[in-house]
Amino acid sequence: MILNEKIKASELQLTGLDGENLGLVSREEALNLARQLKADLVCTSLYSSPPPCKLVARGTAKREADKEKQEARKQAQPPKLKEIRLTPQIEEHDYETKRRQAEKLLASGDAVQLVVKIQGKEGQRAKSLLEQLLKDLAEAGKQETGIQLSGKQAAVRVNPL
Template sequence: MLINEEIRDREVRVVGPNSEQLGIMSSKDALKMAGEKNLDLVKIAPQATPPVCRIMDYGKYRFEQAKREREAKKNQKTVDIKEIRLSLNIDTHDFNTKAGHANKFLDAGSKVKISVRFRGREMAHPEIGEALIKRFAEACSEHANVEKQPKMEGRSITMFLSSNKKPTK
C-alpha cells in the first residue's frame, strides 16, 4: 500500500475516516486534508480510475491487522505427522508396543505414517510387508482410519493413518 507522499497520481477519489465519500481531488489537496486531521492518506484501490485513497491512521490500521493475524494464528491447528518404522521380521511384543504408540499418537490428534523398509533379499517378498502393514492398520482400527493406502516407494512401503476421533486438549 502506498501512503502519503508515495502517492504520485494526479487525481484520486478520497474516502474519509468514517467511510464517507469526499469526492475526486488532486493528491496534493487530499494529502493536505489528511494532514489537517493528523491522519495518513492511504491508496486502497490502485487499479480503479481514478485510484481510491482513504484518510486513516495507518499506524493504528497496521496494529489492528497484525493483531487479527496473531489471533488467527493462535486459532490455527497444526497437524503433526509421527512416523513408525516396522521391519519384516518384527516380533509380536514389539509389534504390539508400536501399535500402542501409534494409538497414543492418534488419540492426541496426530497423523501416523507407517513405513516398512526392505533390506537386502527382503525386496523379493513385498507381499509380506504389505500384509504386515495391513495387520498394523487393523491393530489401530478402533483409533484410526486409513488415510492413504499402502504404497510401494523404492525400498519401502508407506501408509498414512488419521485419527477418527476429535482431538483432546
C-alpha cells in the same frame, strides 16, 4: 500498496477514516487532511481514474500489508512430512495416542509418514495395524502411497484432506 507522497495522481476519490465518502479531492488537499488527522493516505486501486484512496490510521496499512505477505509466504510453502513410529505389539491406549497425534498433524496441514518397526515374522501384523490406522484416519487424511513392506519396517504416507 501505495502510500502518501508516492501517490502521483492529481485528483483522488477519497474515503474518510470512518468510511464516509469525501468525494473528488486534489492530491495536496488529501495529503494535508491525512497529516491533520494523523493518518496515512492509501491508494486502493490504480486501474481506475481517478484512483480511489482512503484515509487509514497511521501504521495500520503497513501492518496489514506485512500480515498479507506473511500469509502468502505461509501458503506457498509445501506441507511438511512428519513421521510417526509404531511397533506391531502396540497397546490400545498407545494406539489411540498415536492416532490422535496423526489427526492433529493432518489437521494442521502436514503430511504424515506412519512407520511400523518389524522384527522377524511380524510383517502381516504390521500391515494389519497400518490398515486399521488408515481406516481410523480416513476423515482427517487420504492415503498417498500403498503400504510398503521393506526389510525392517512397514510404511505408508497420508496427506491431509
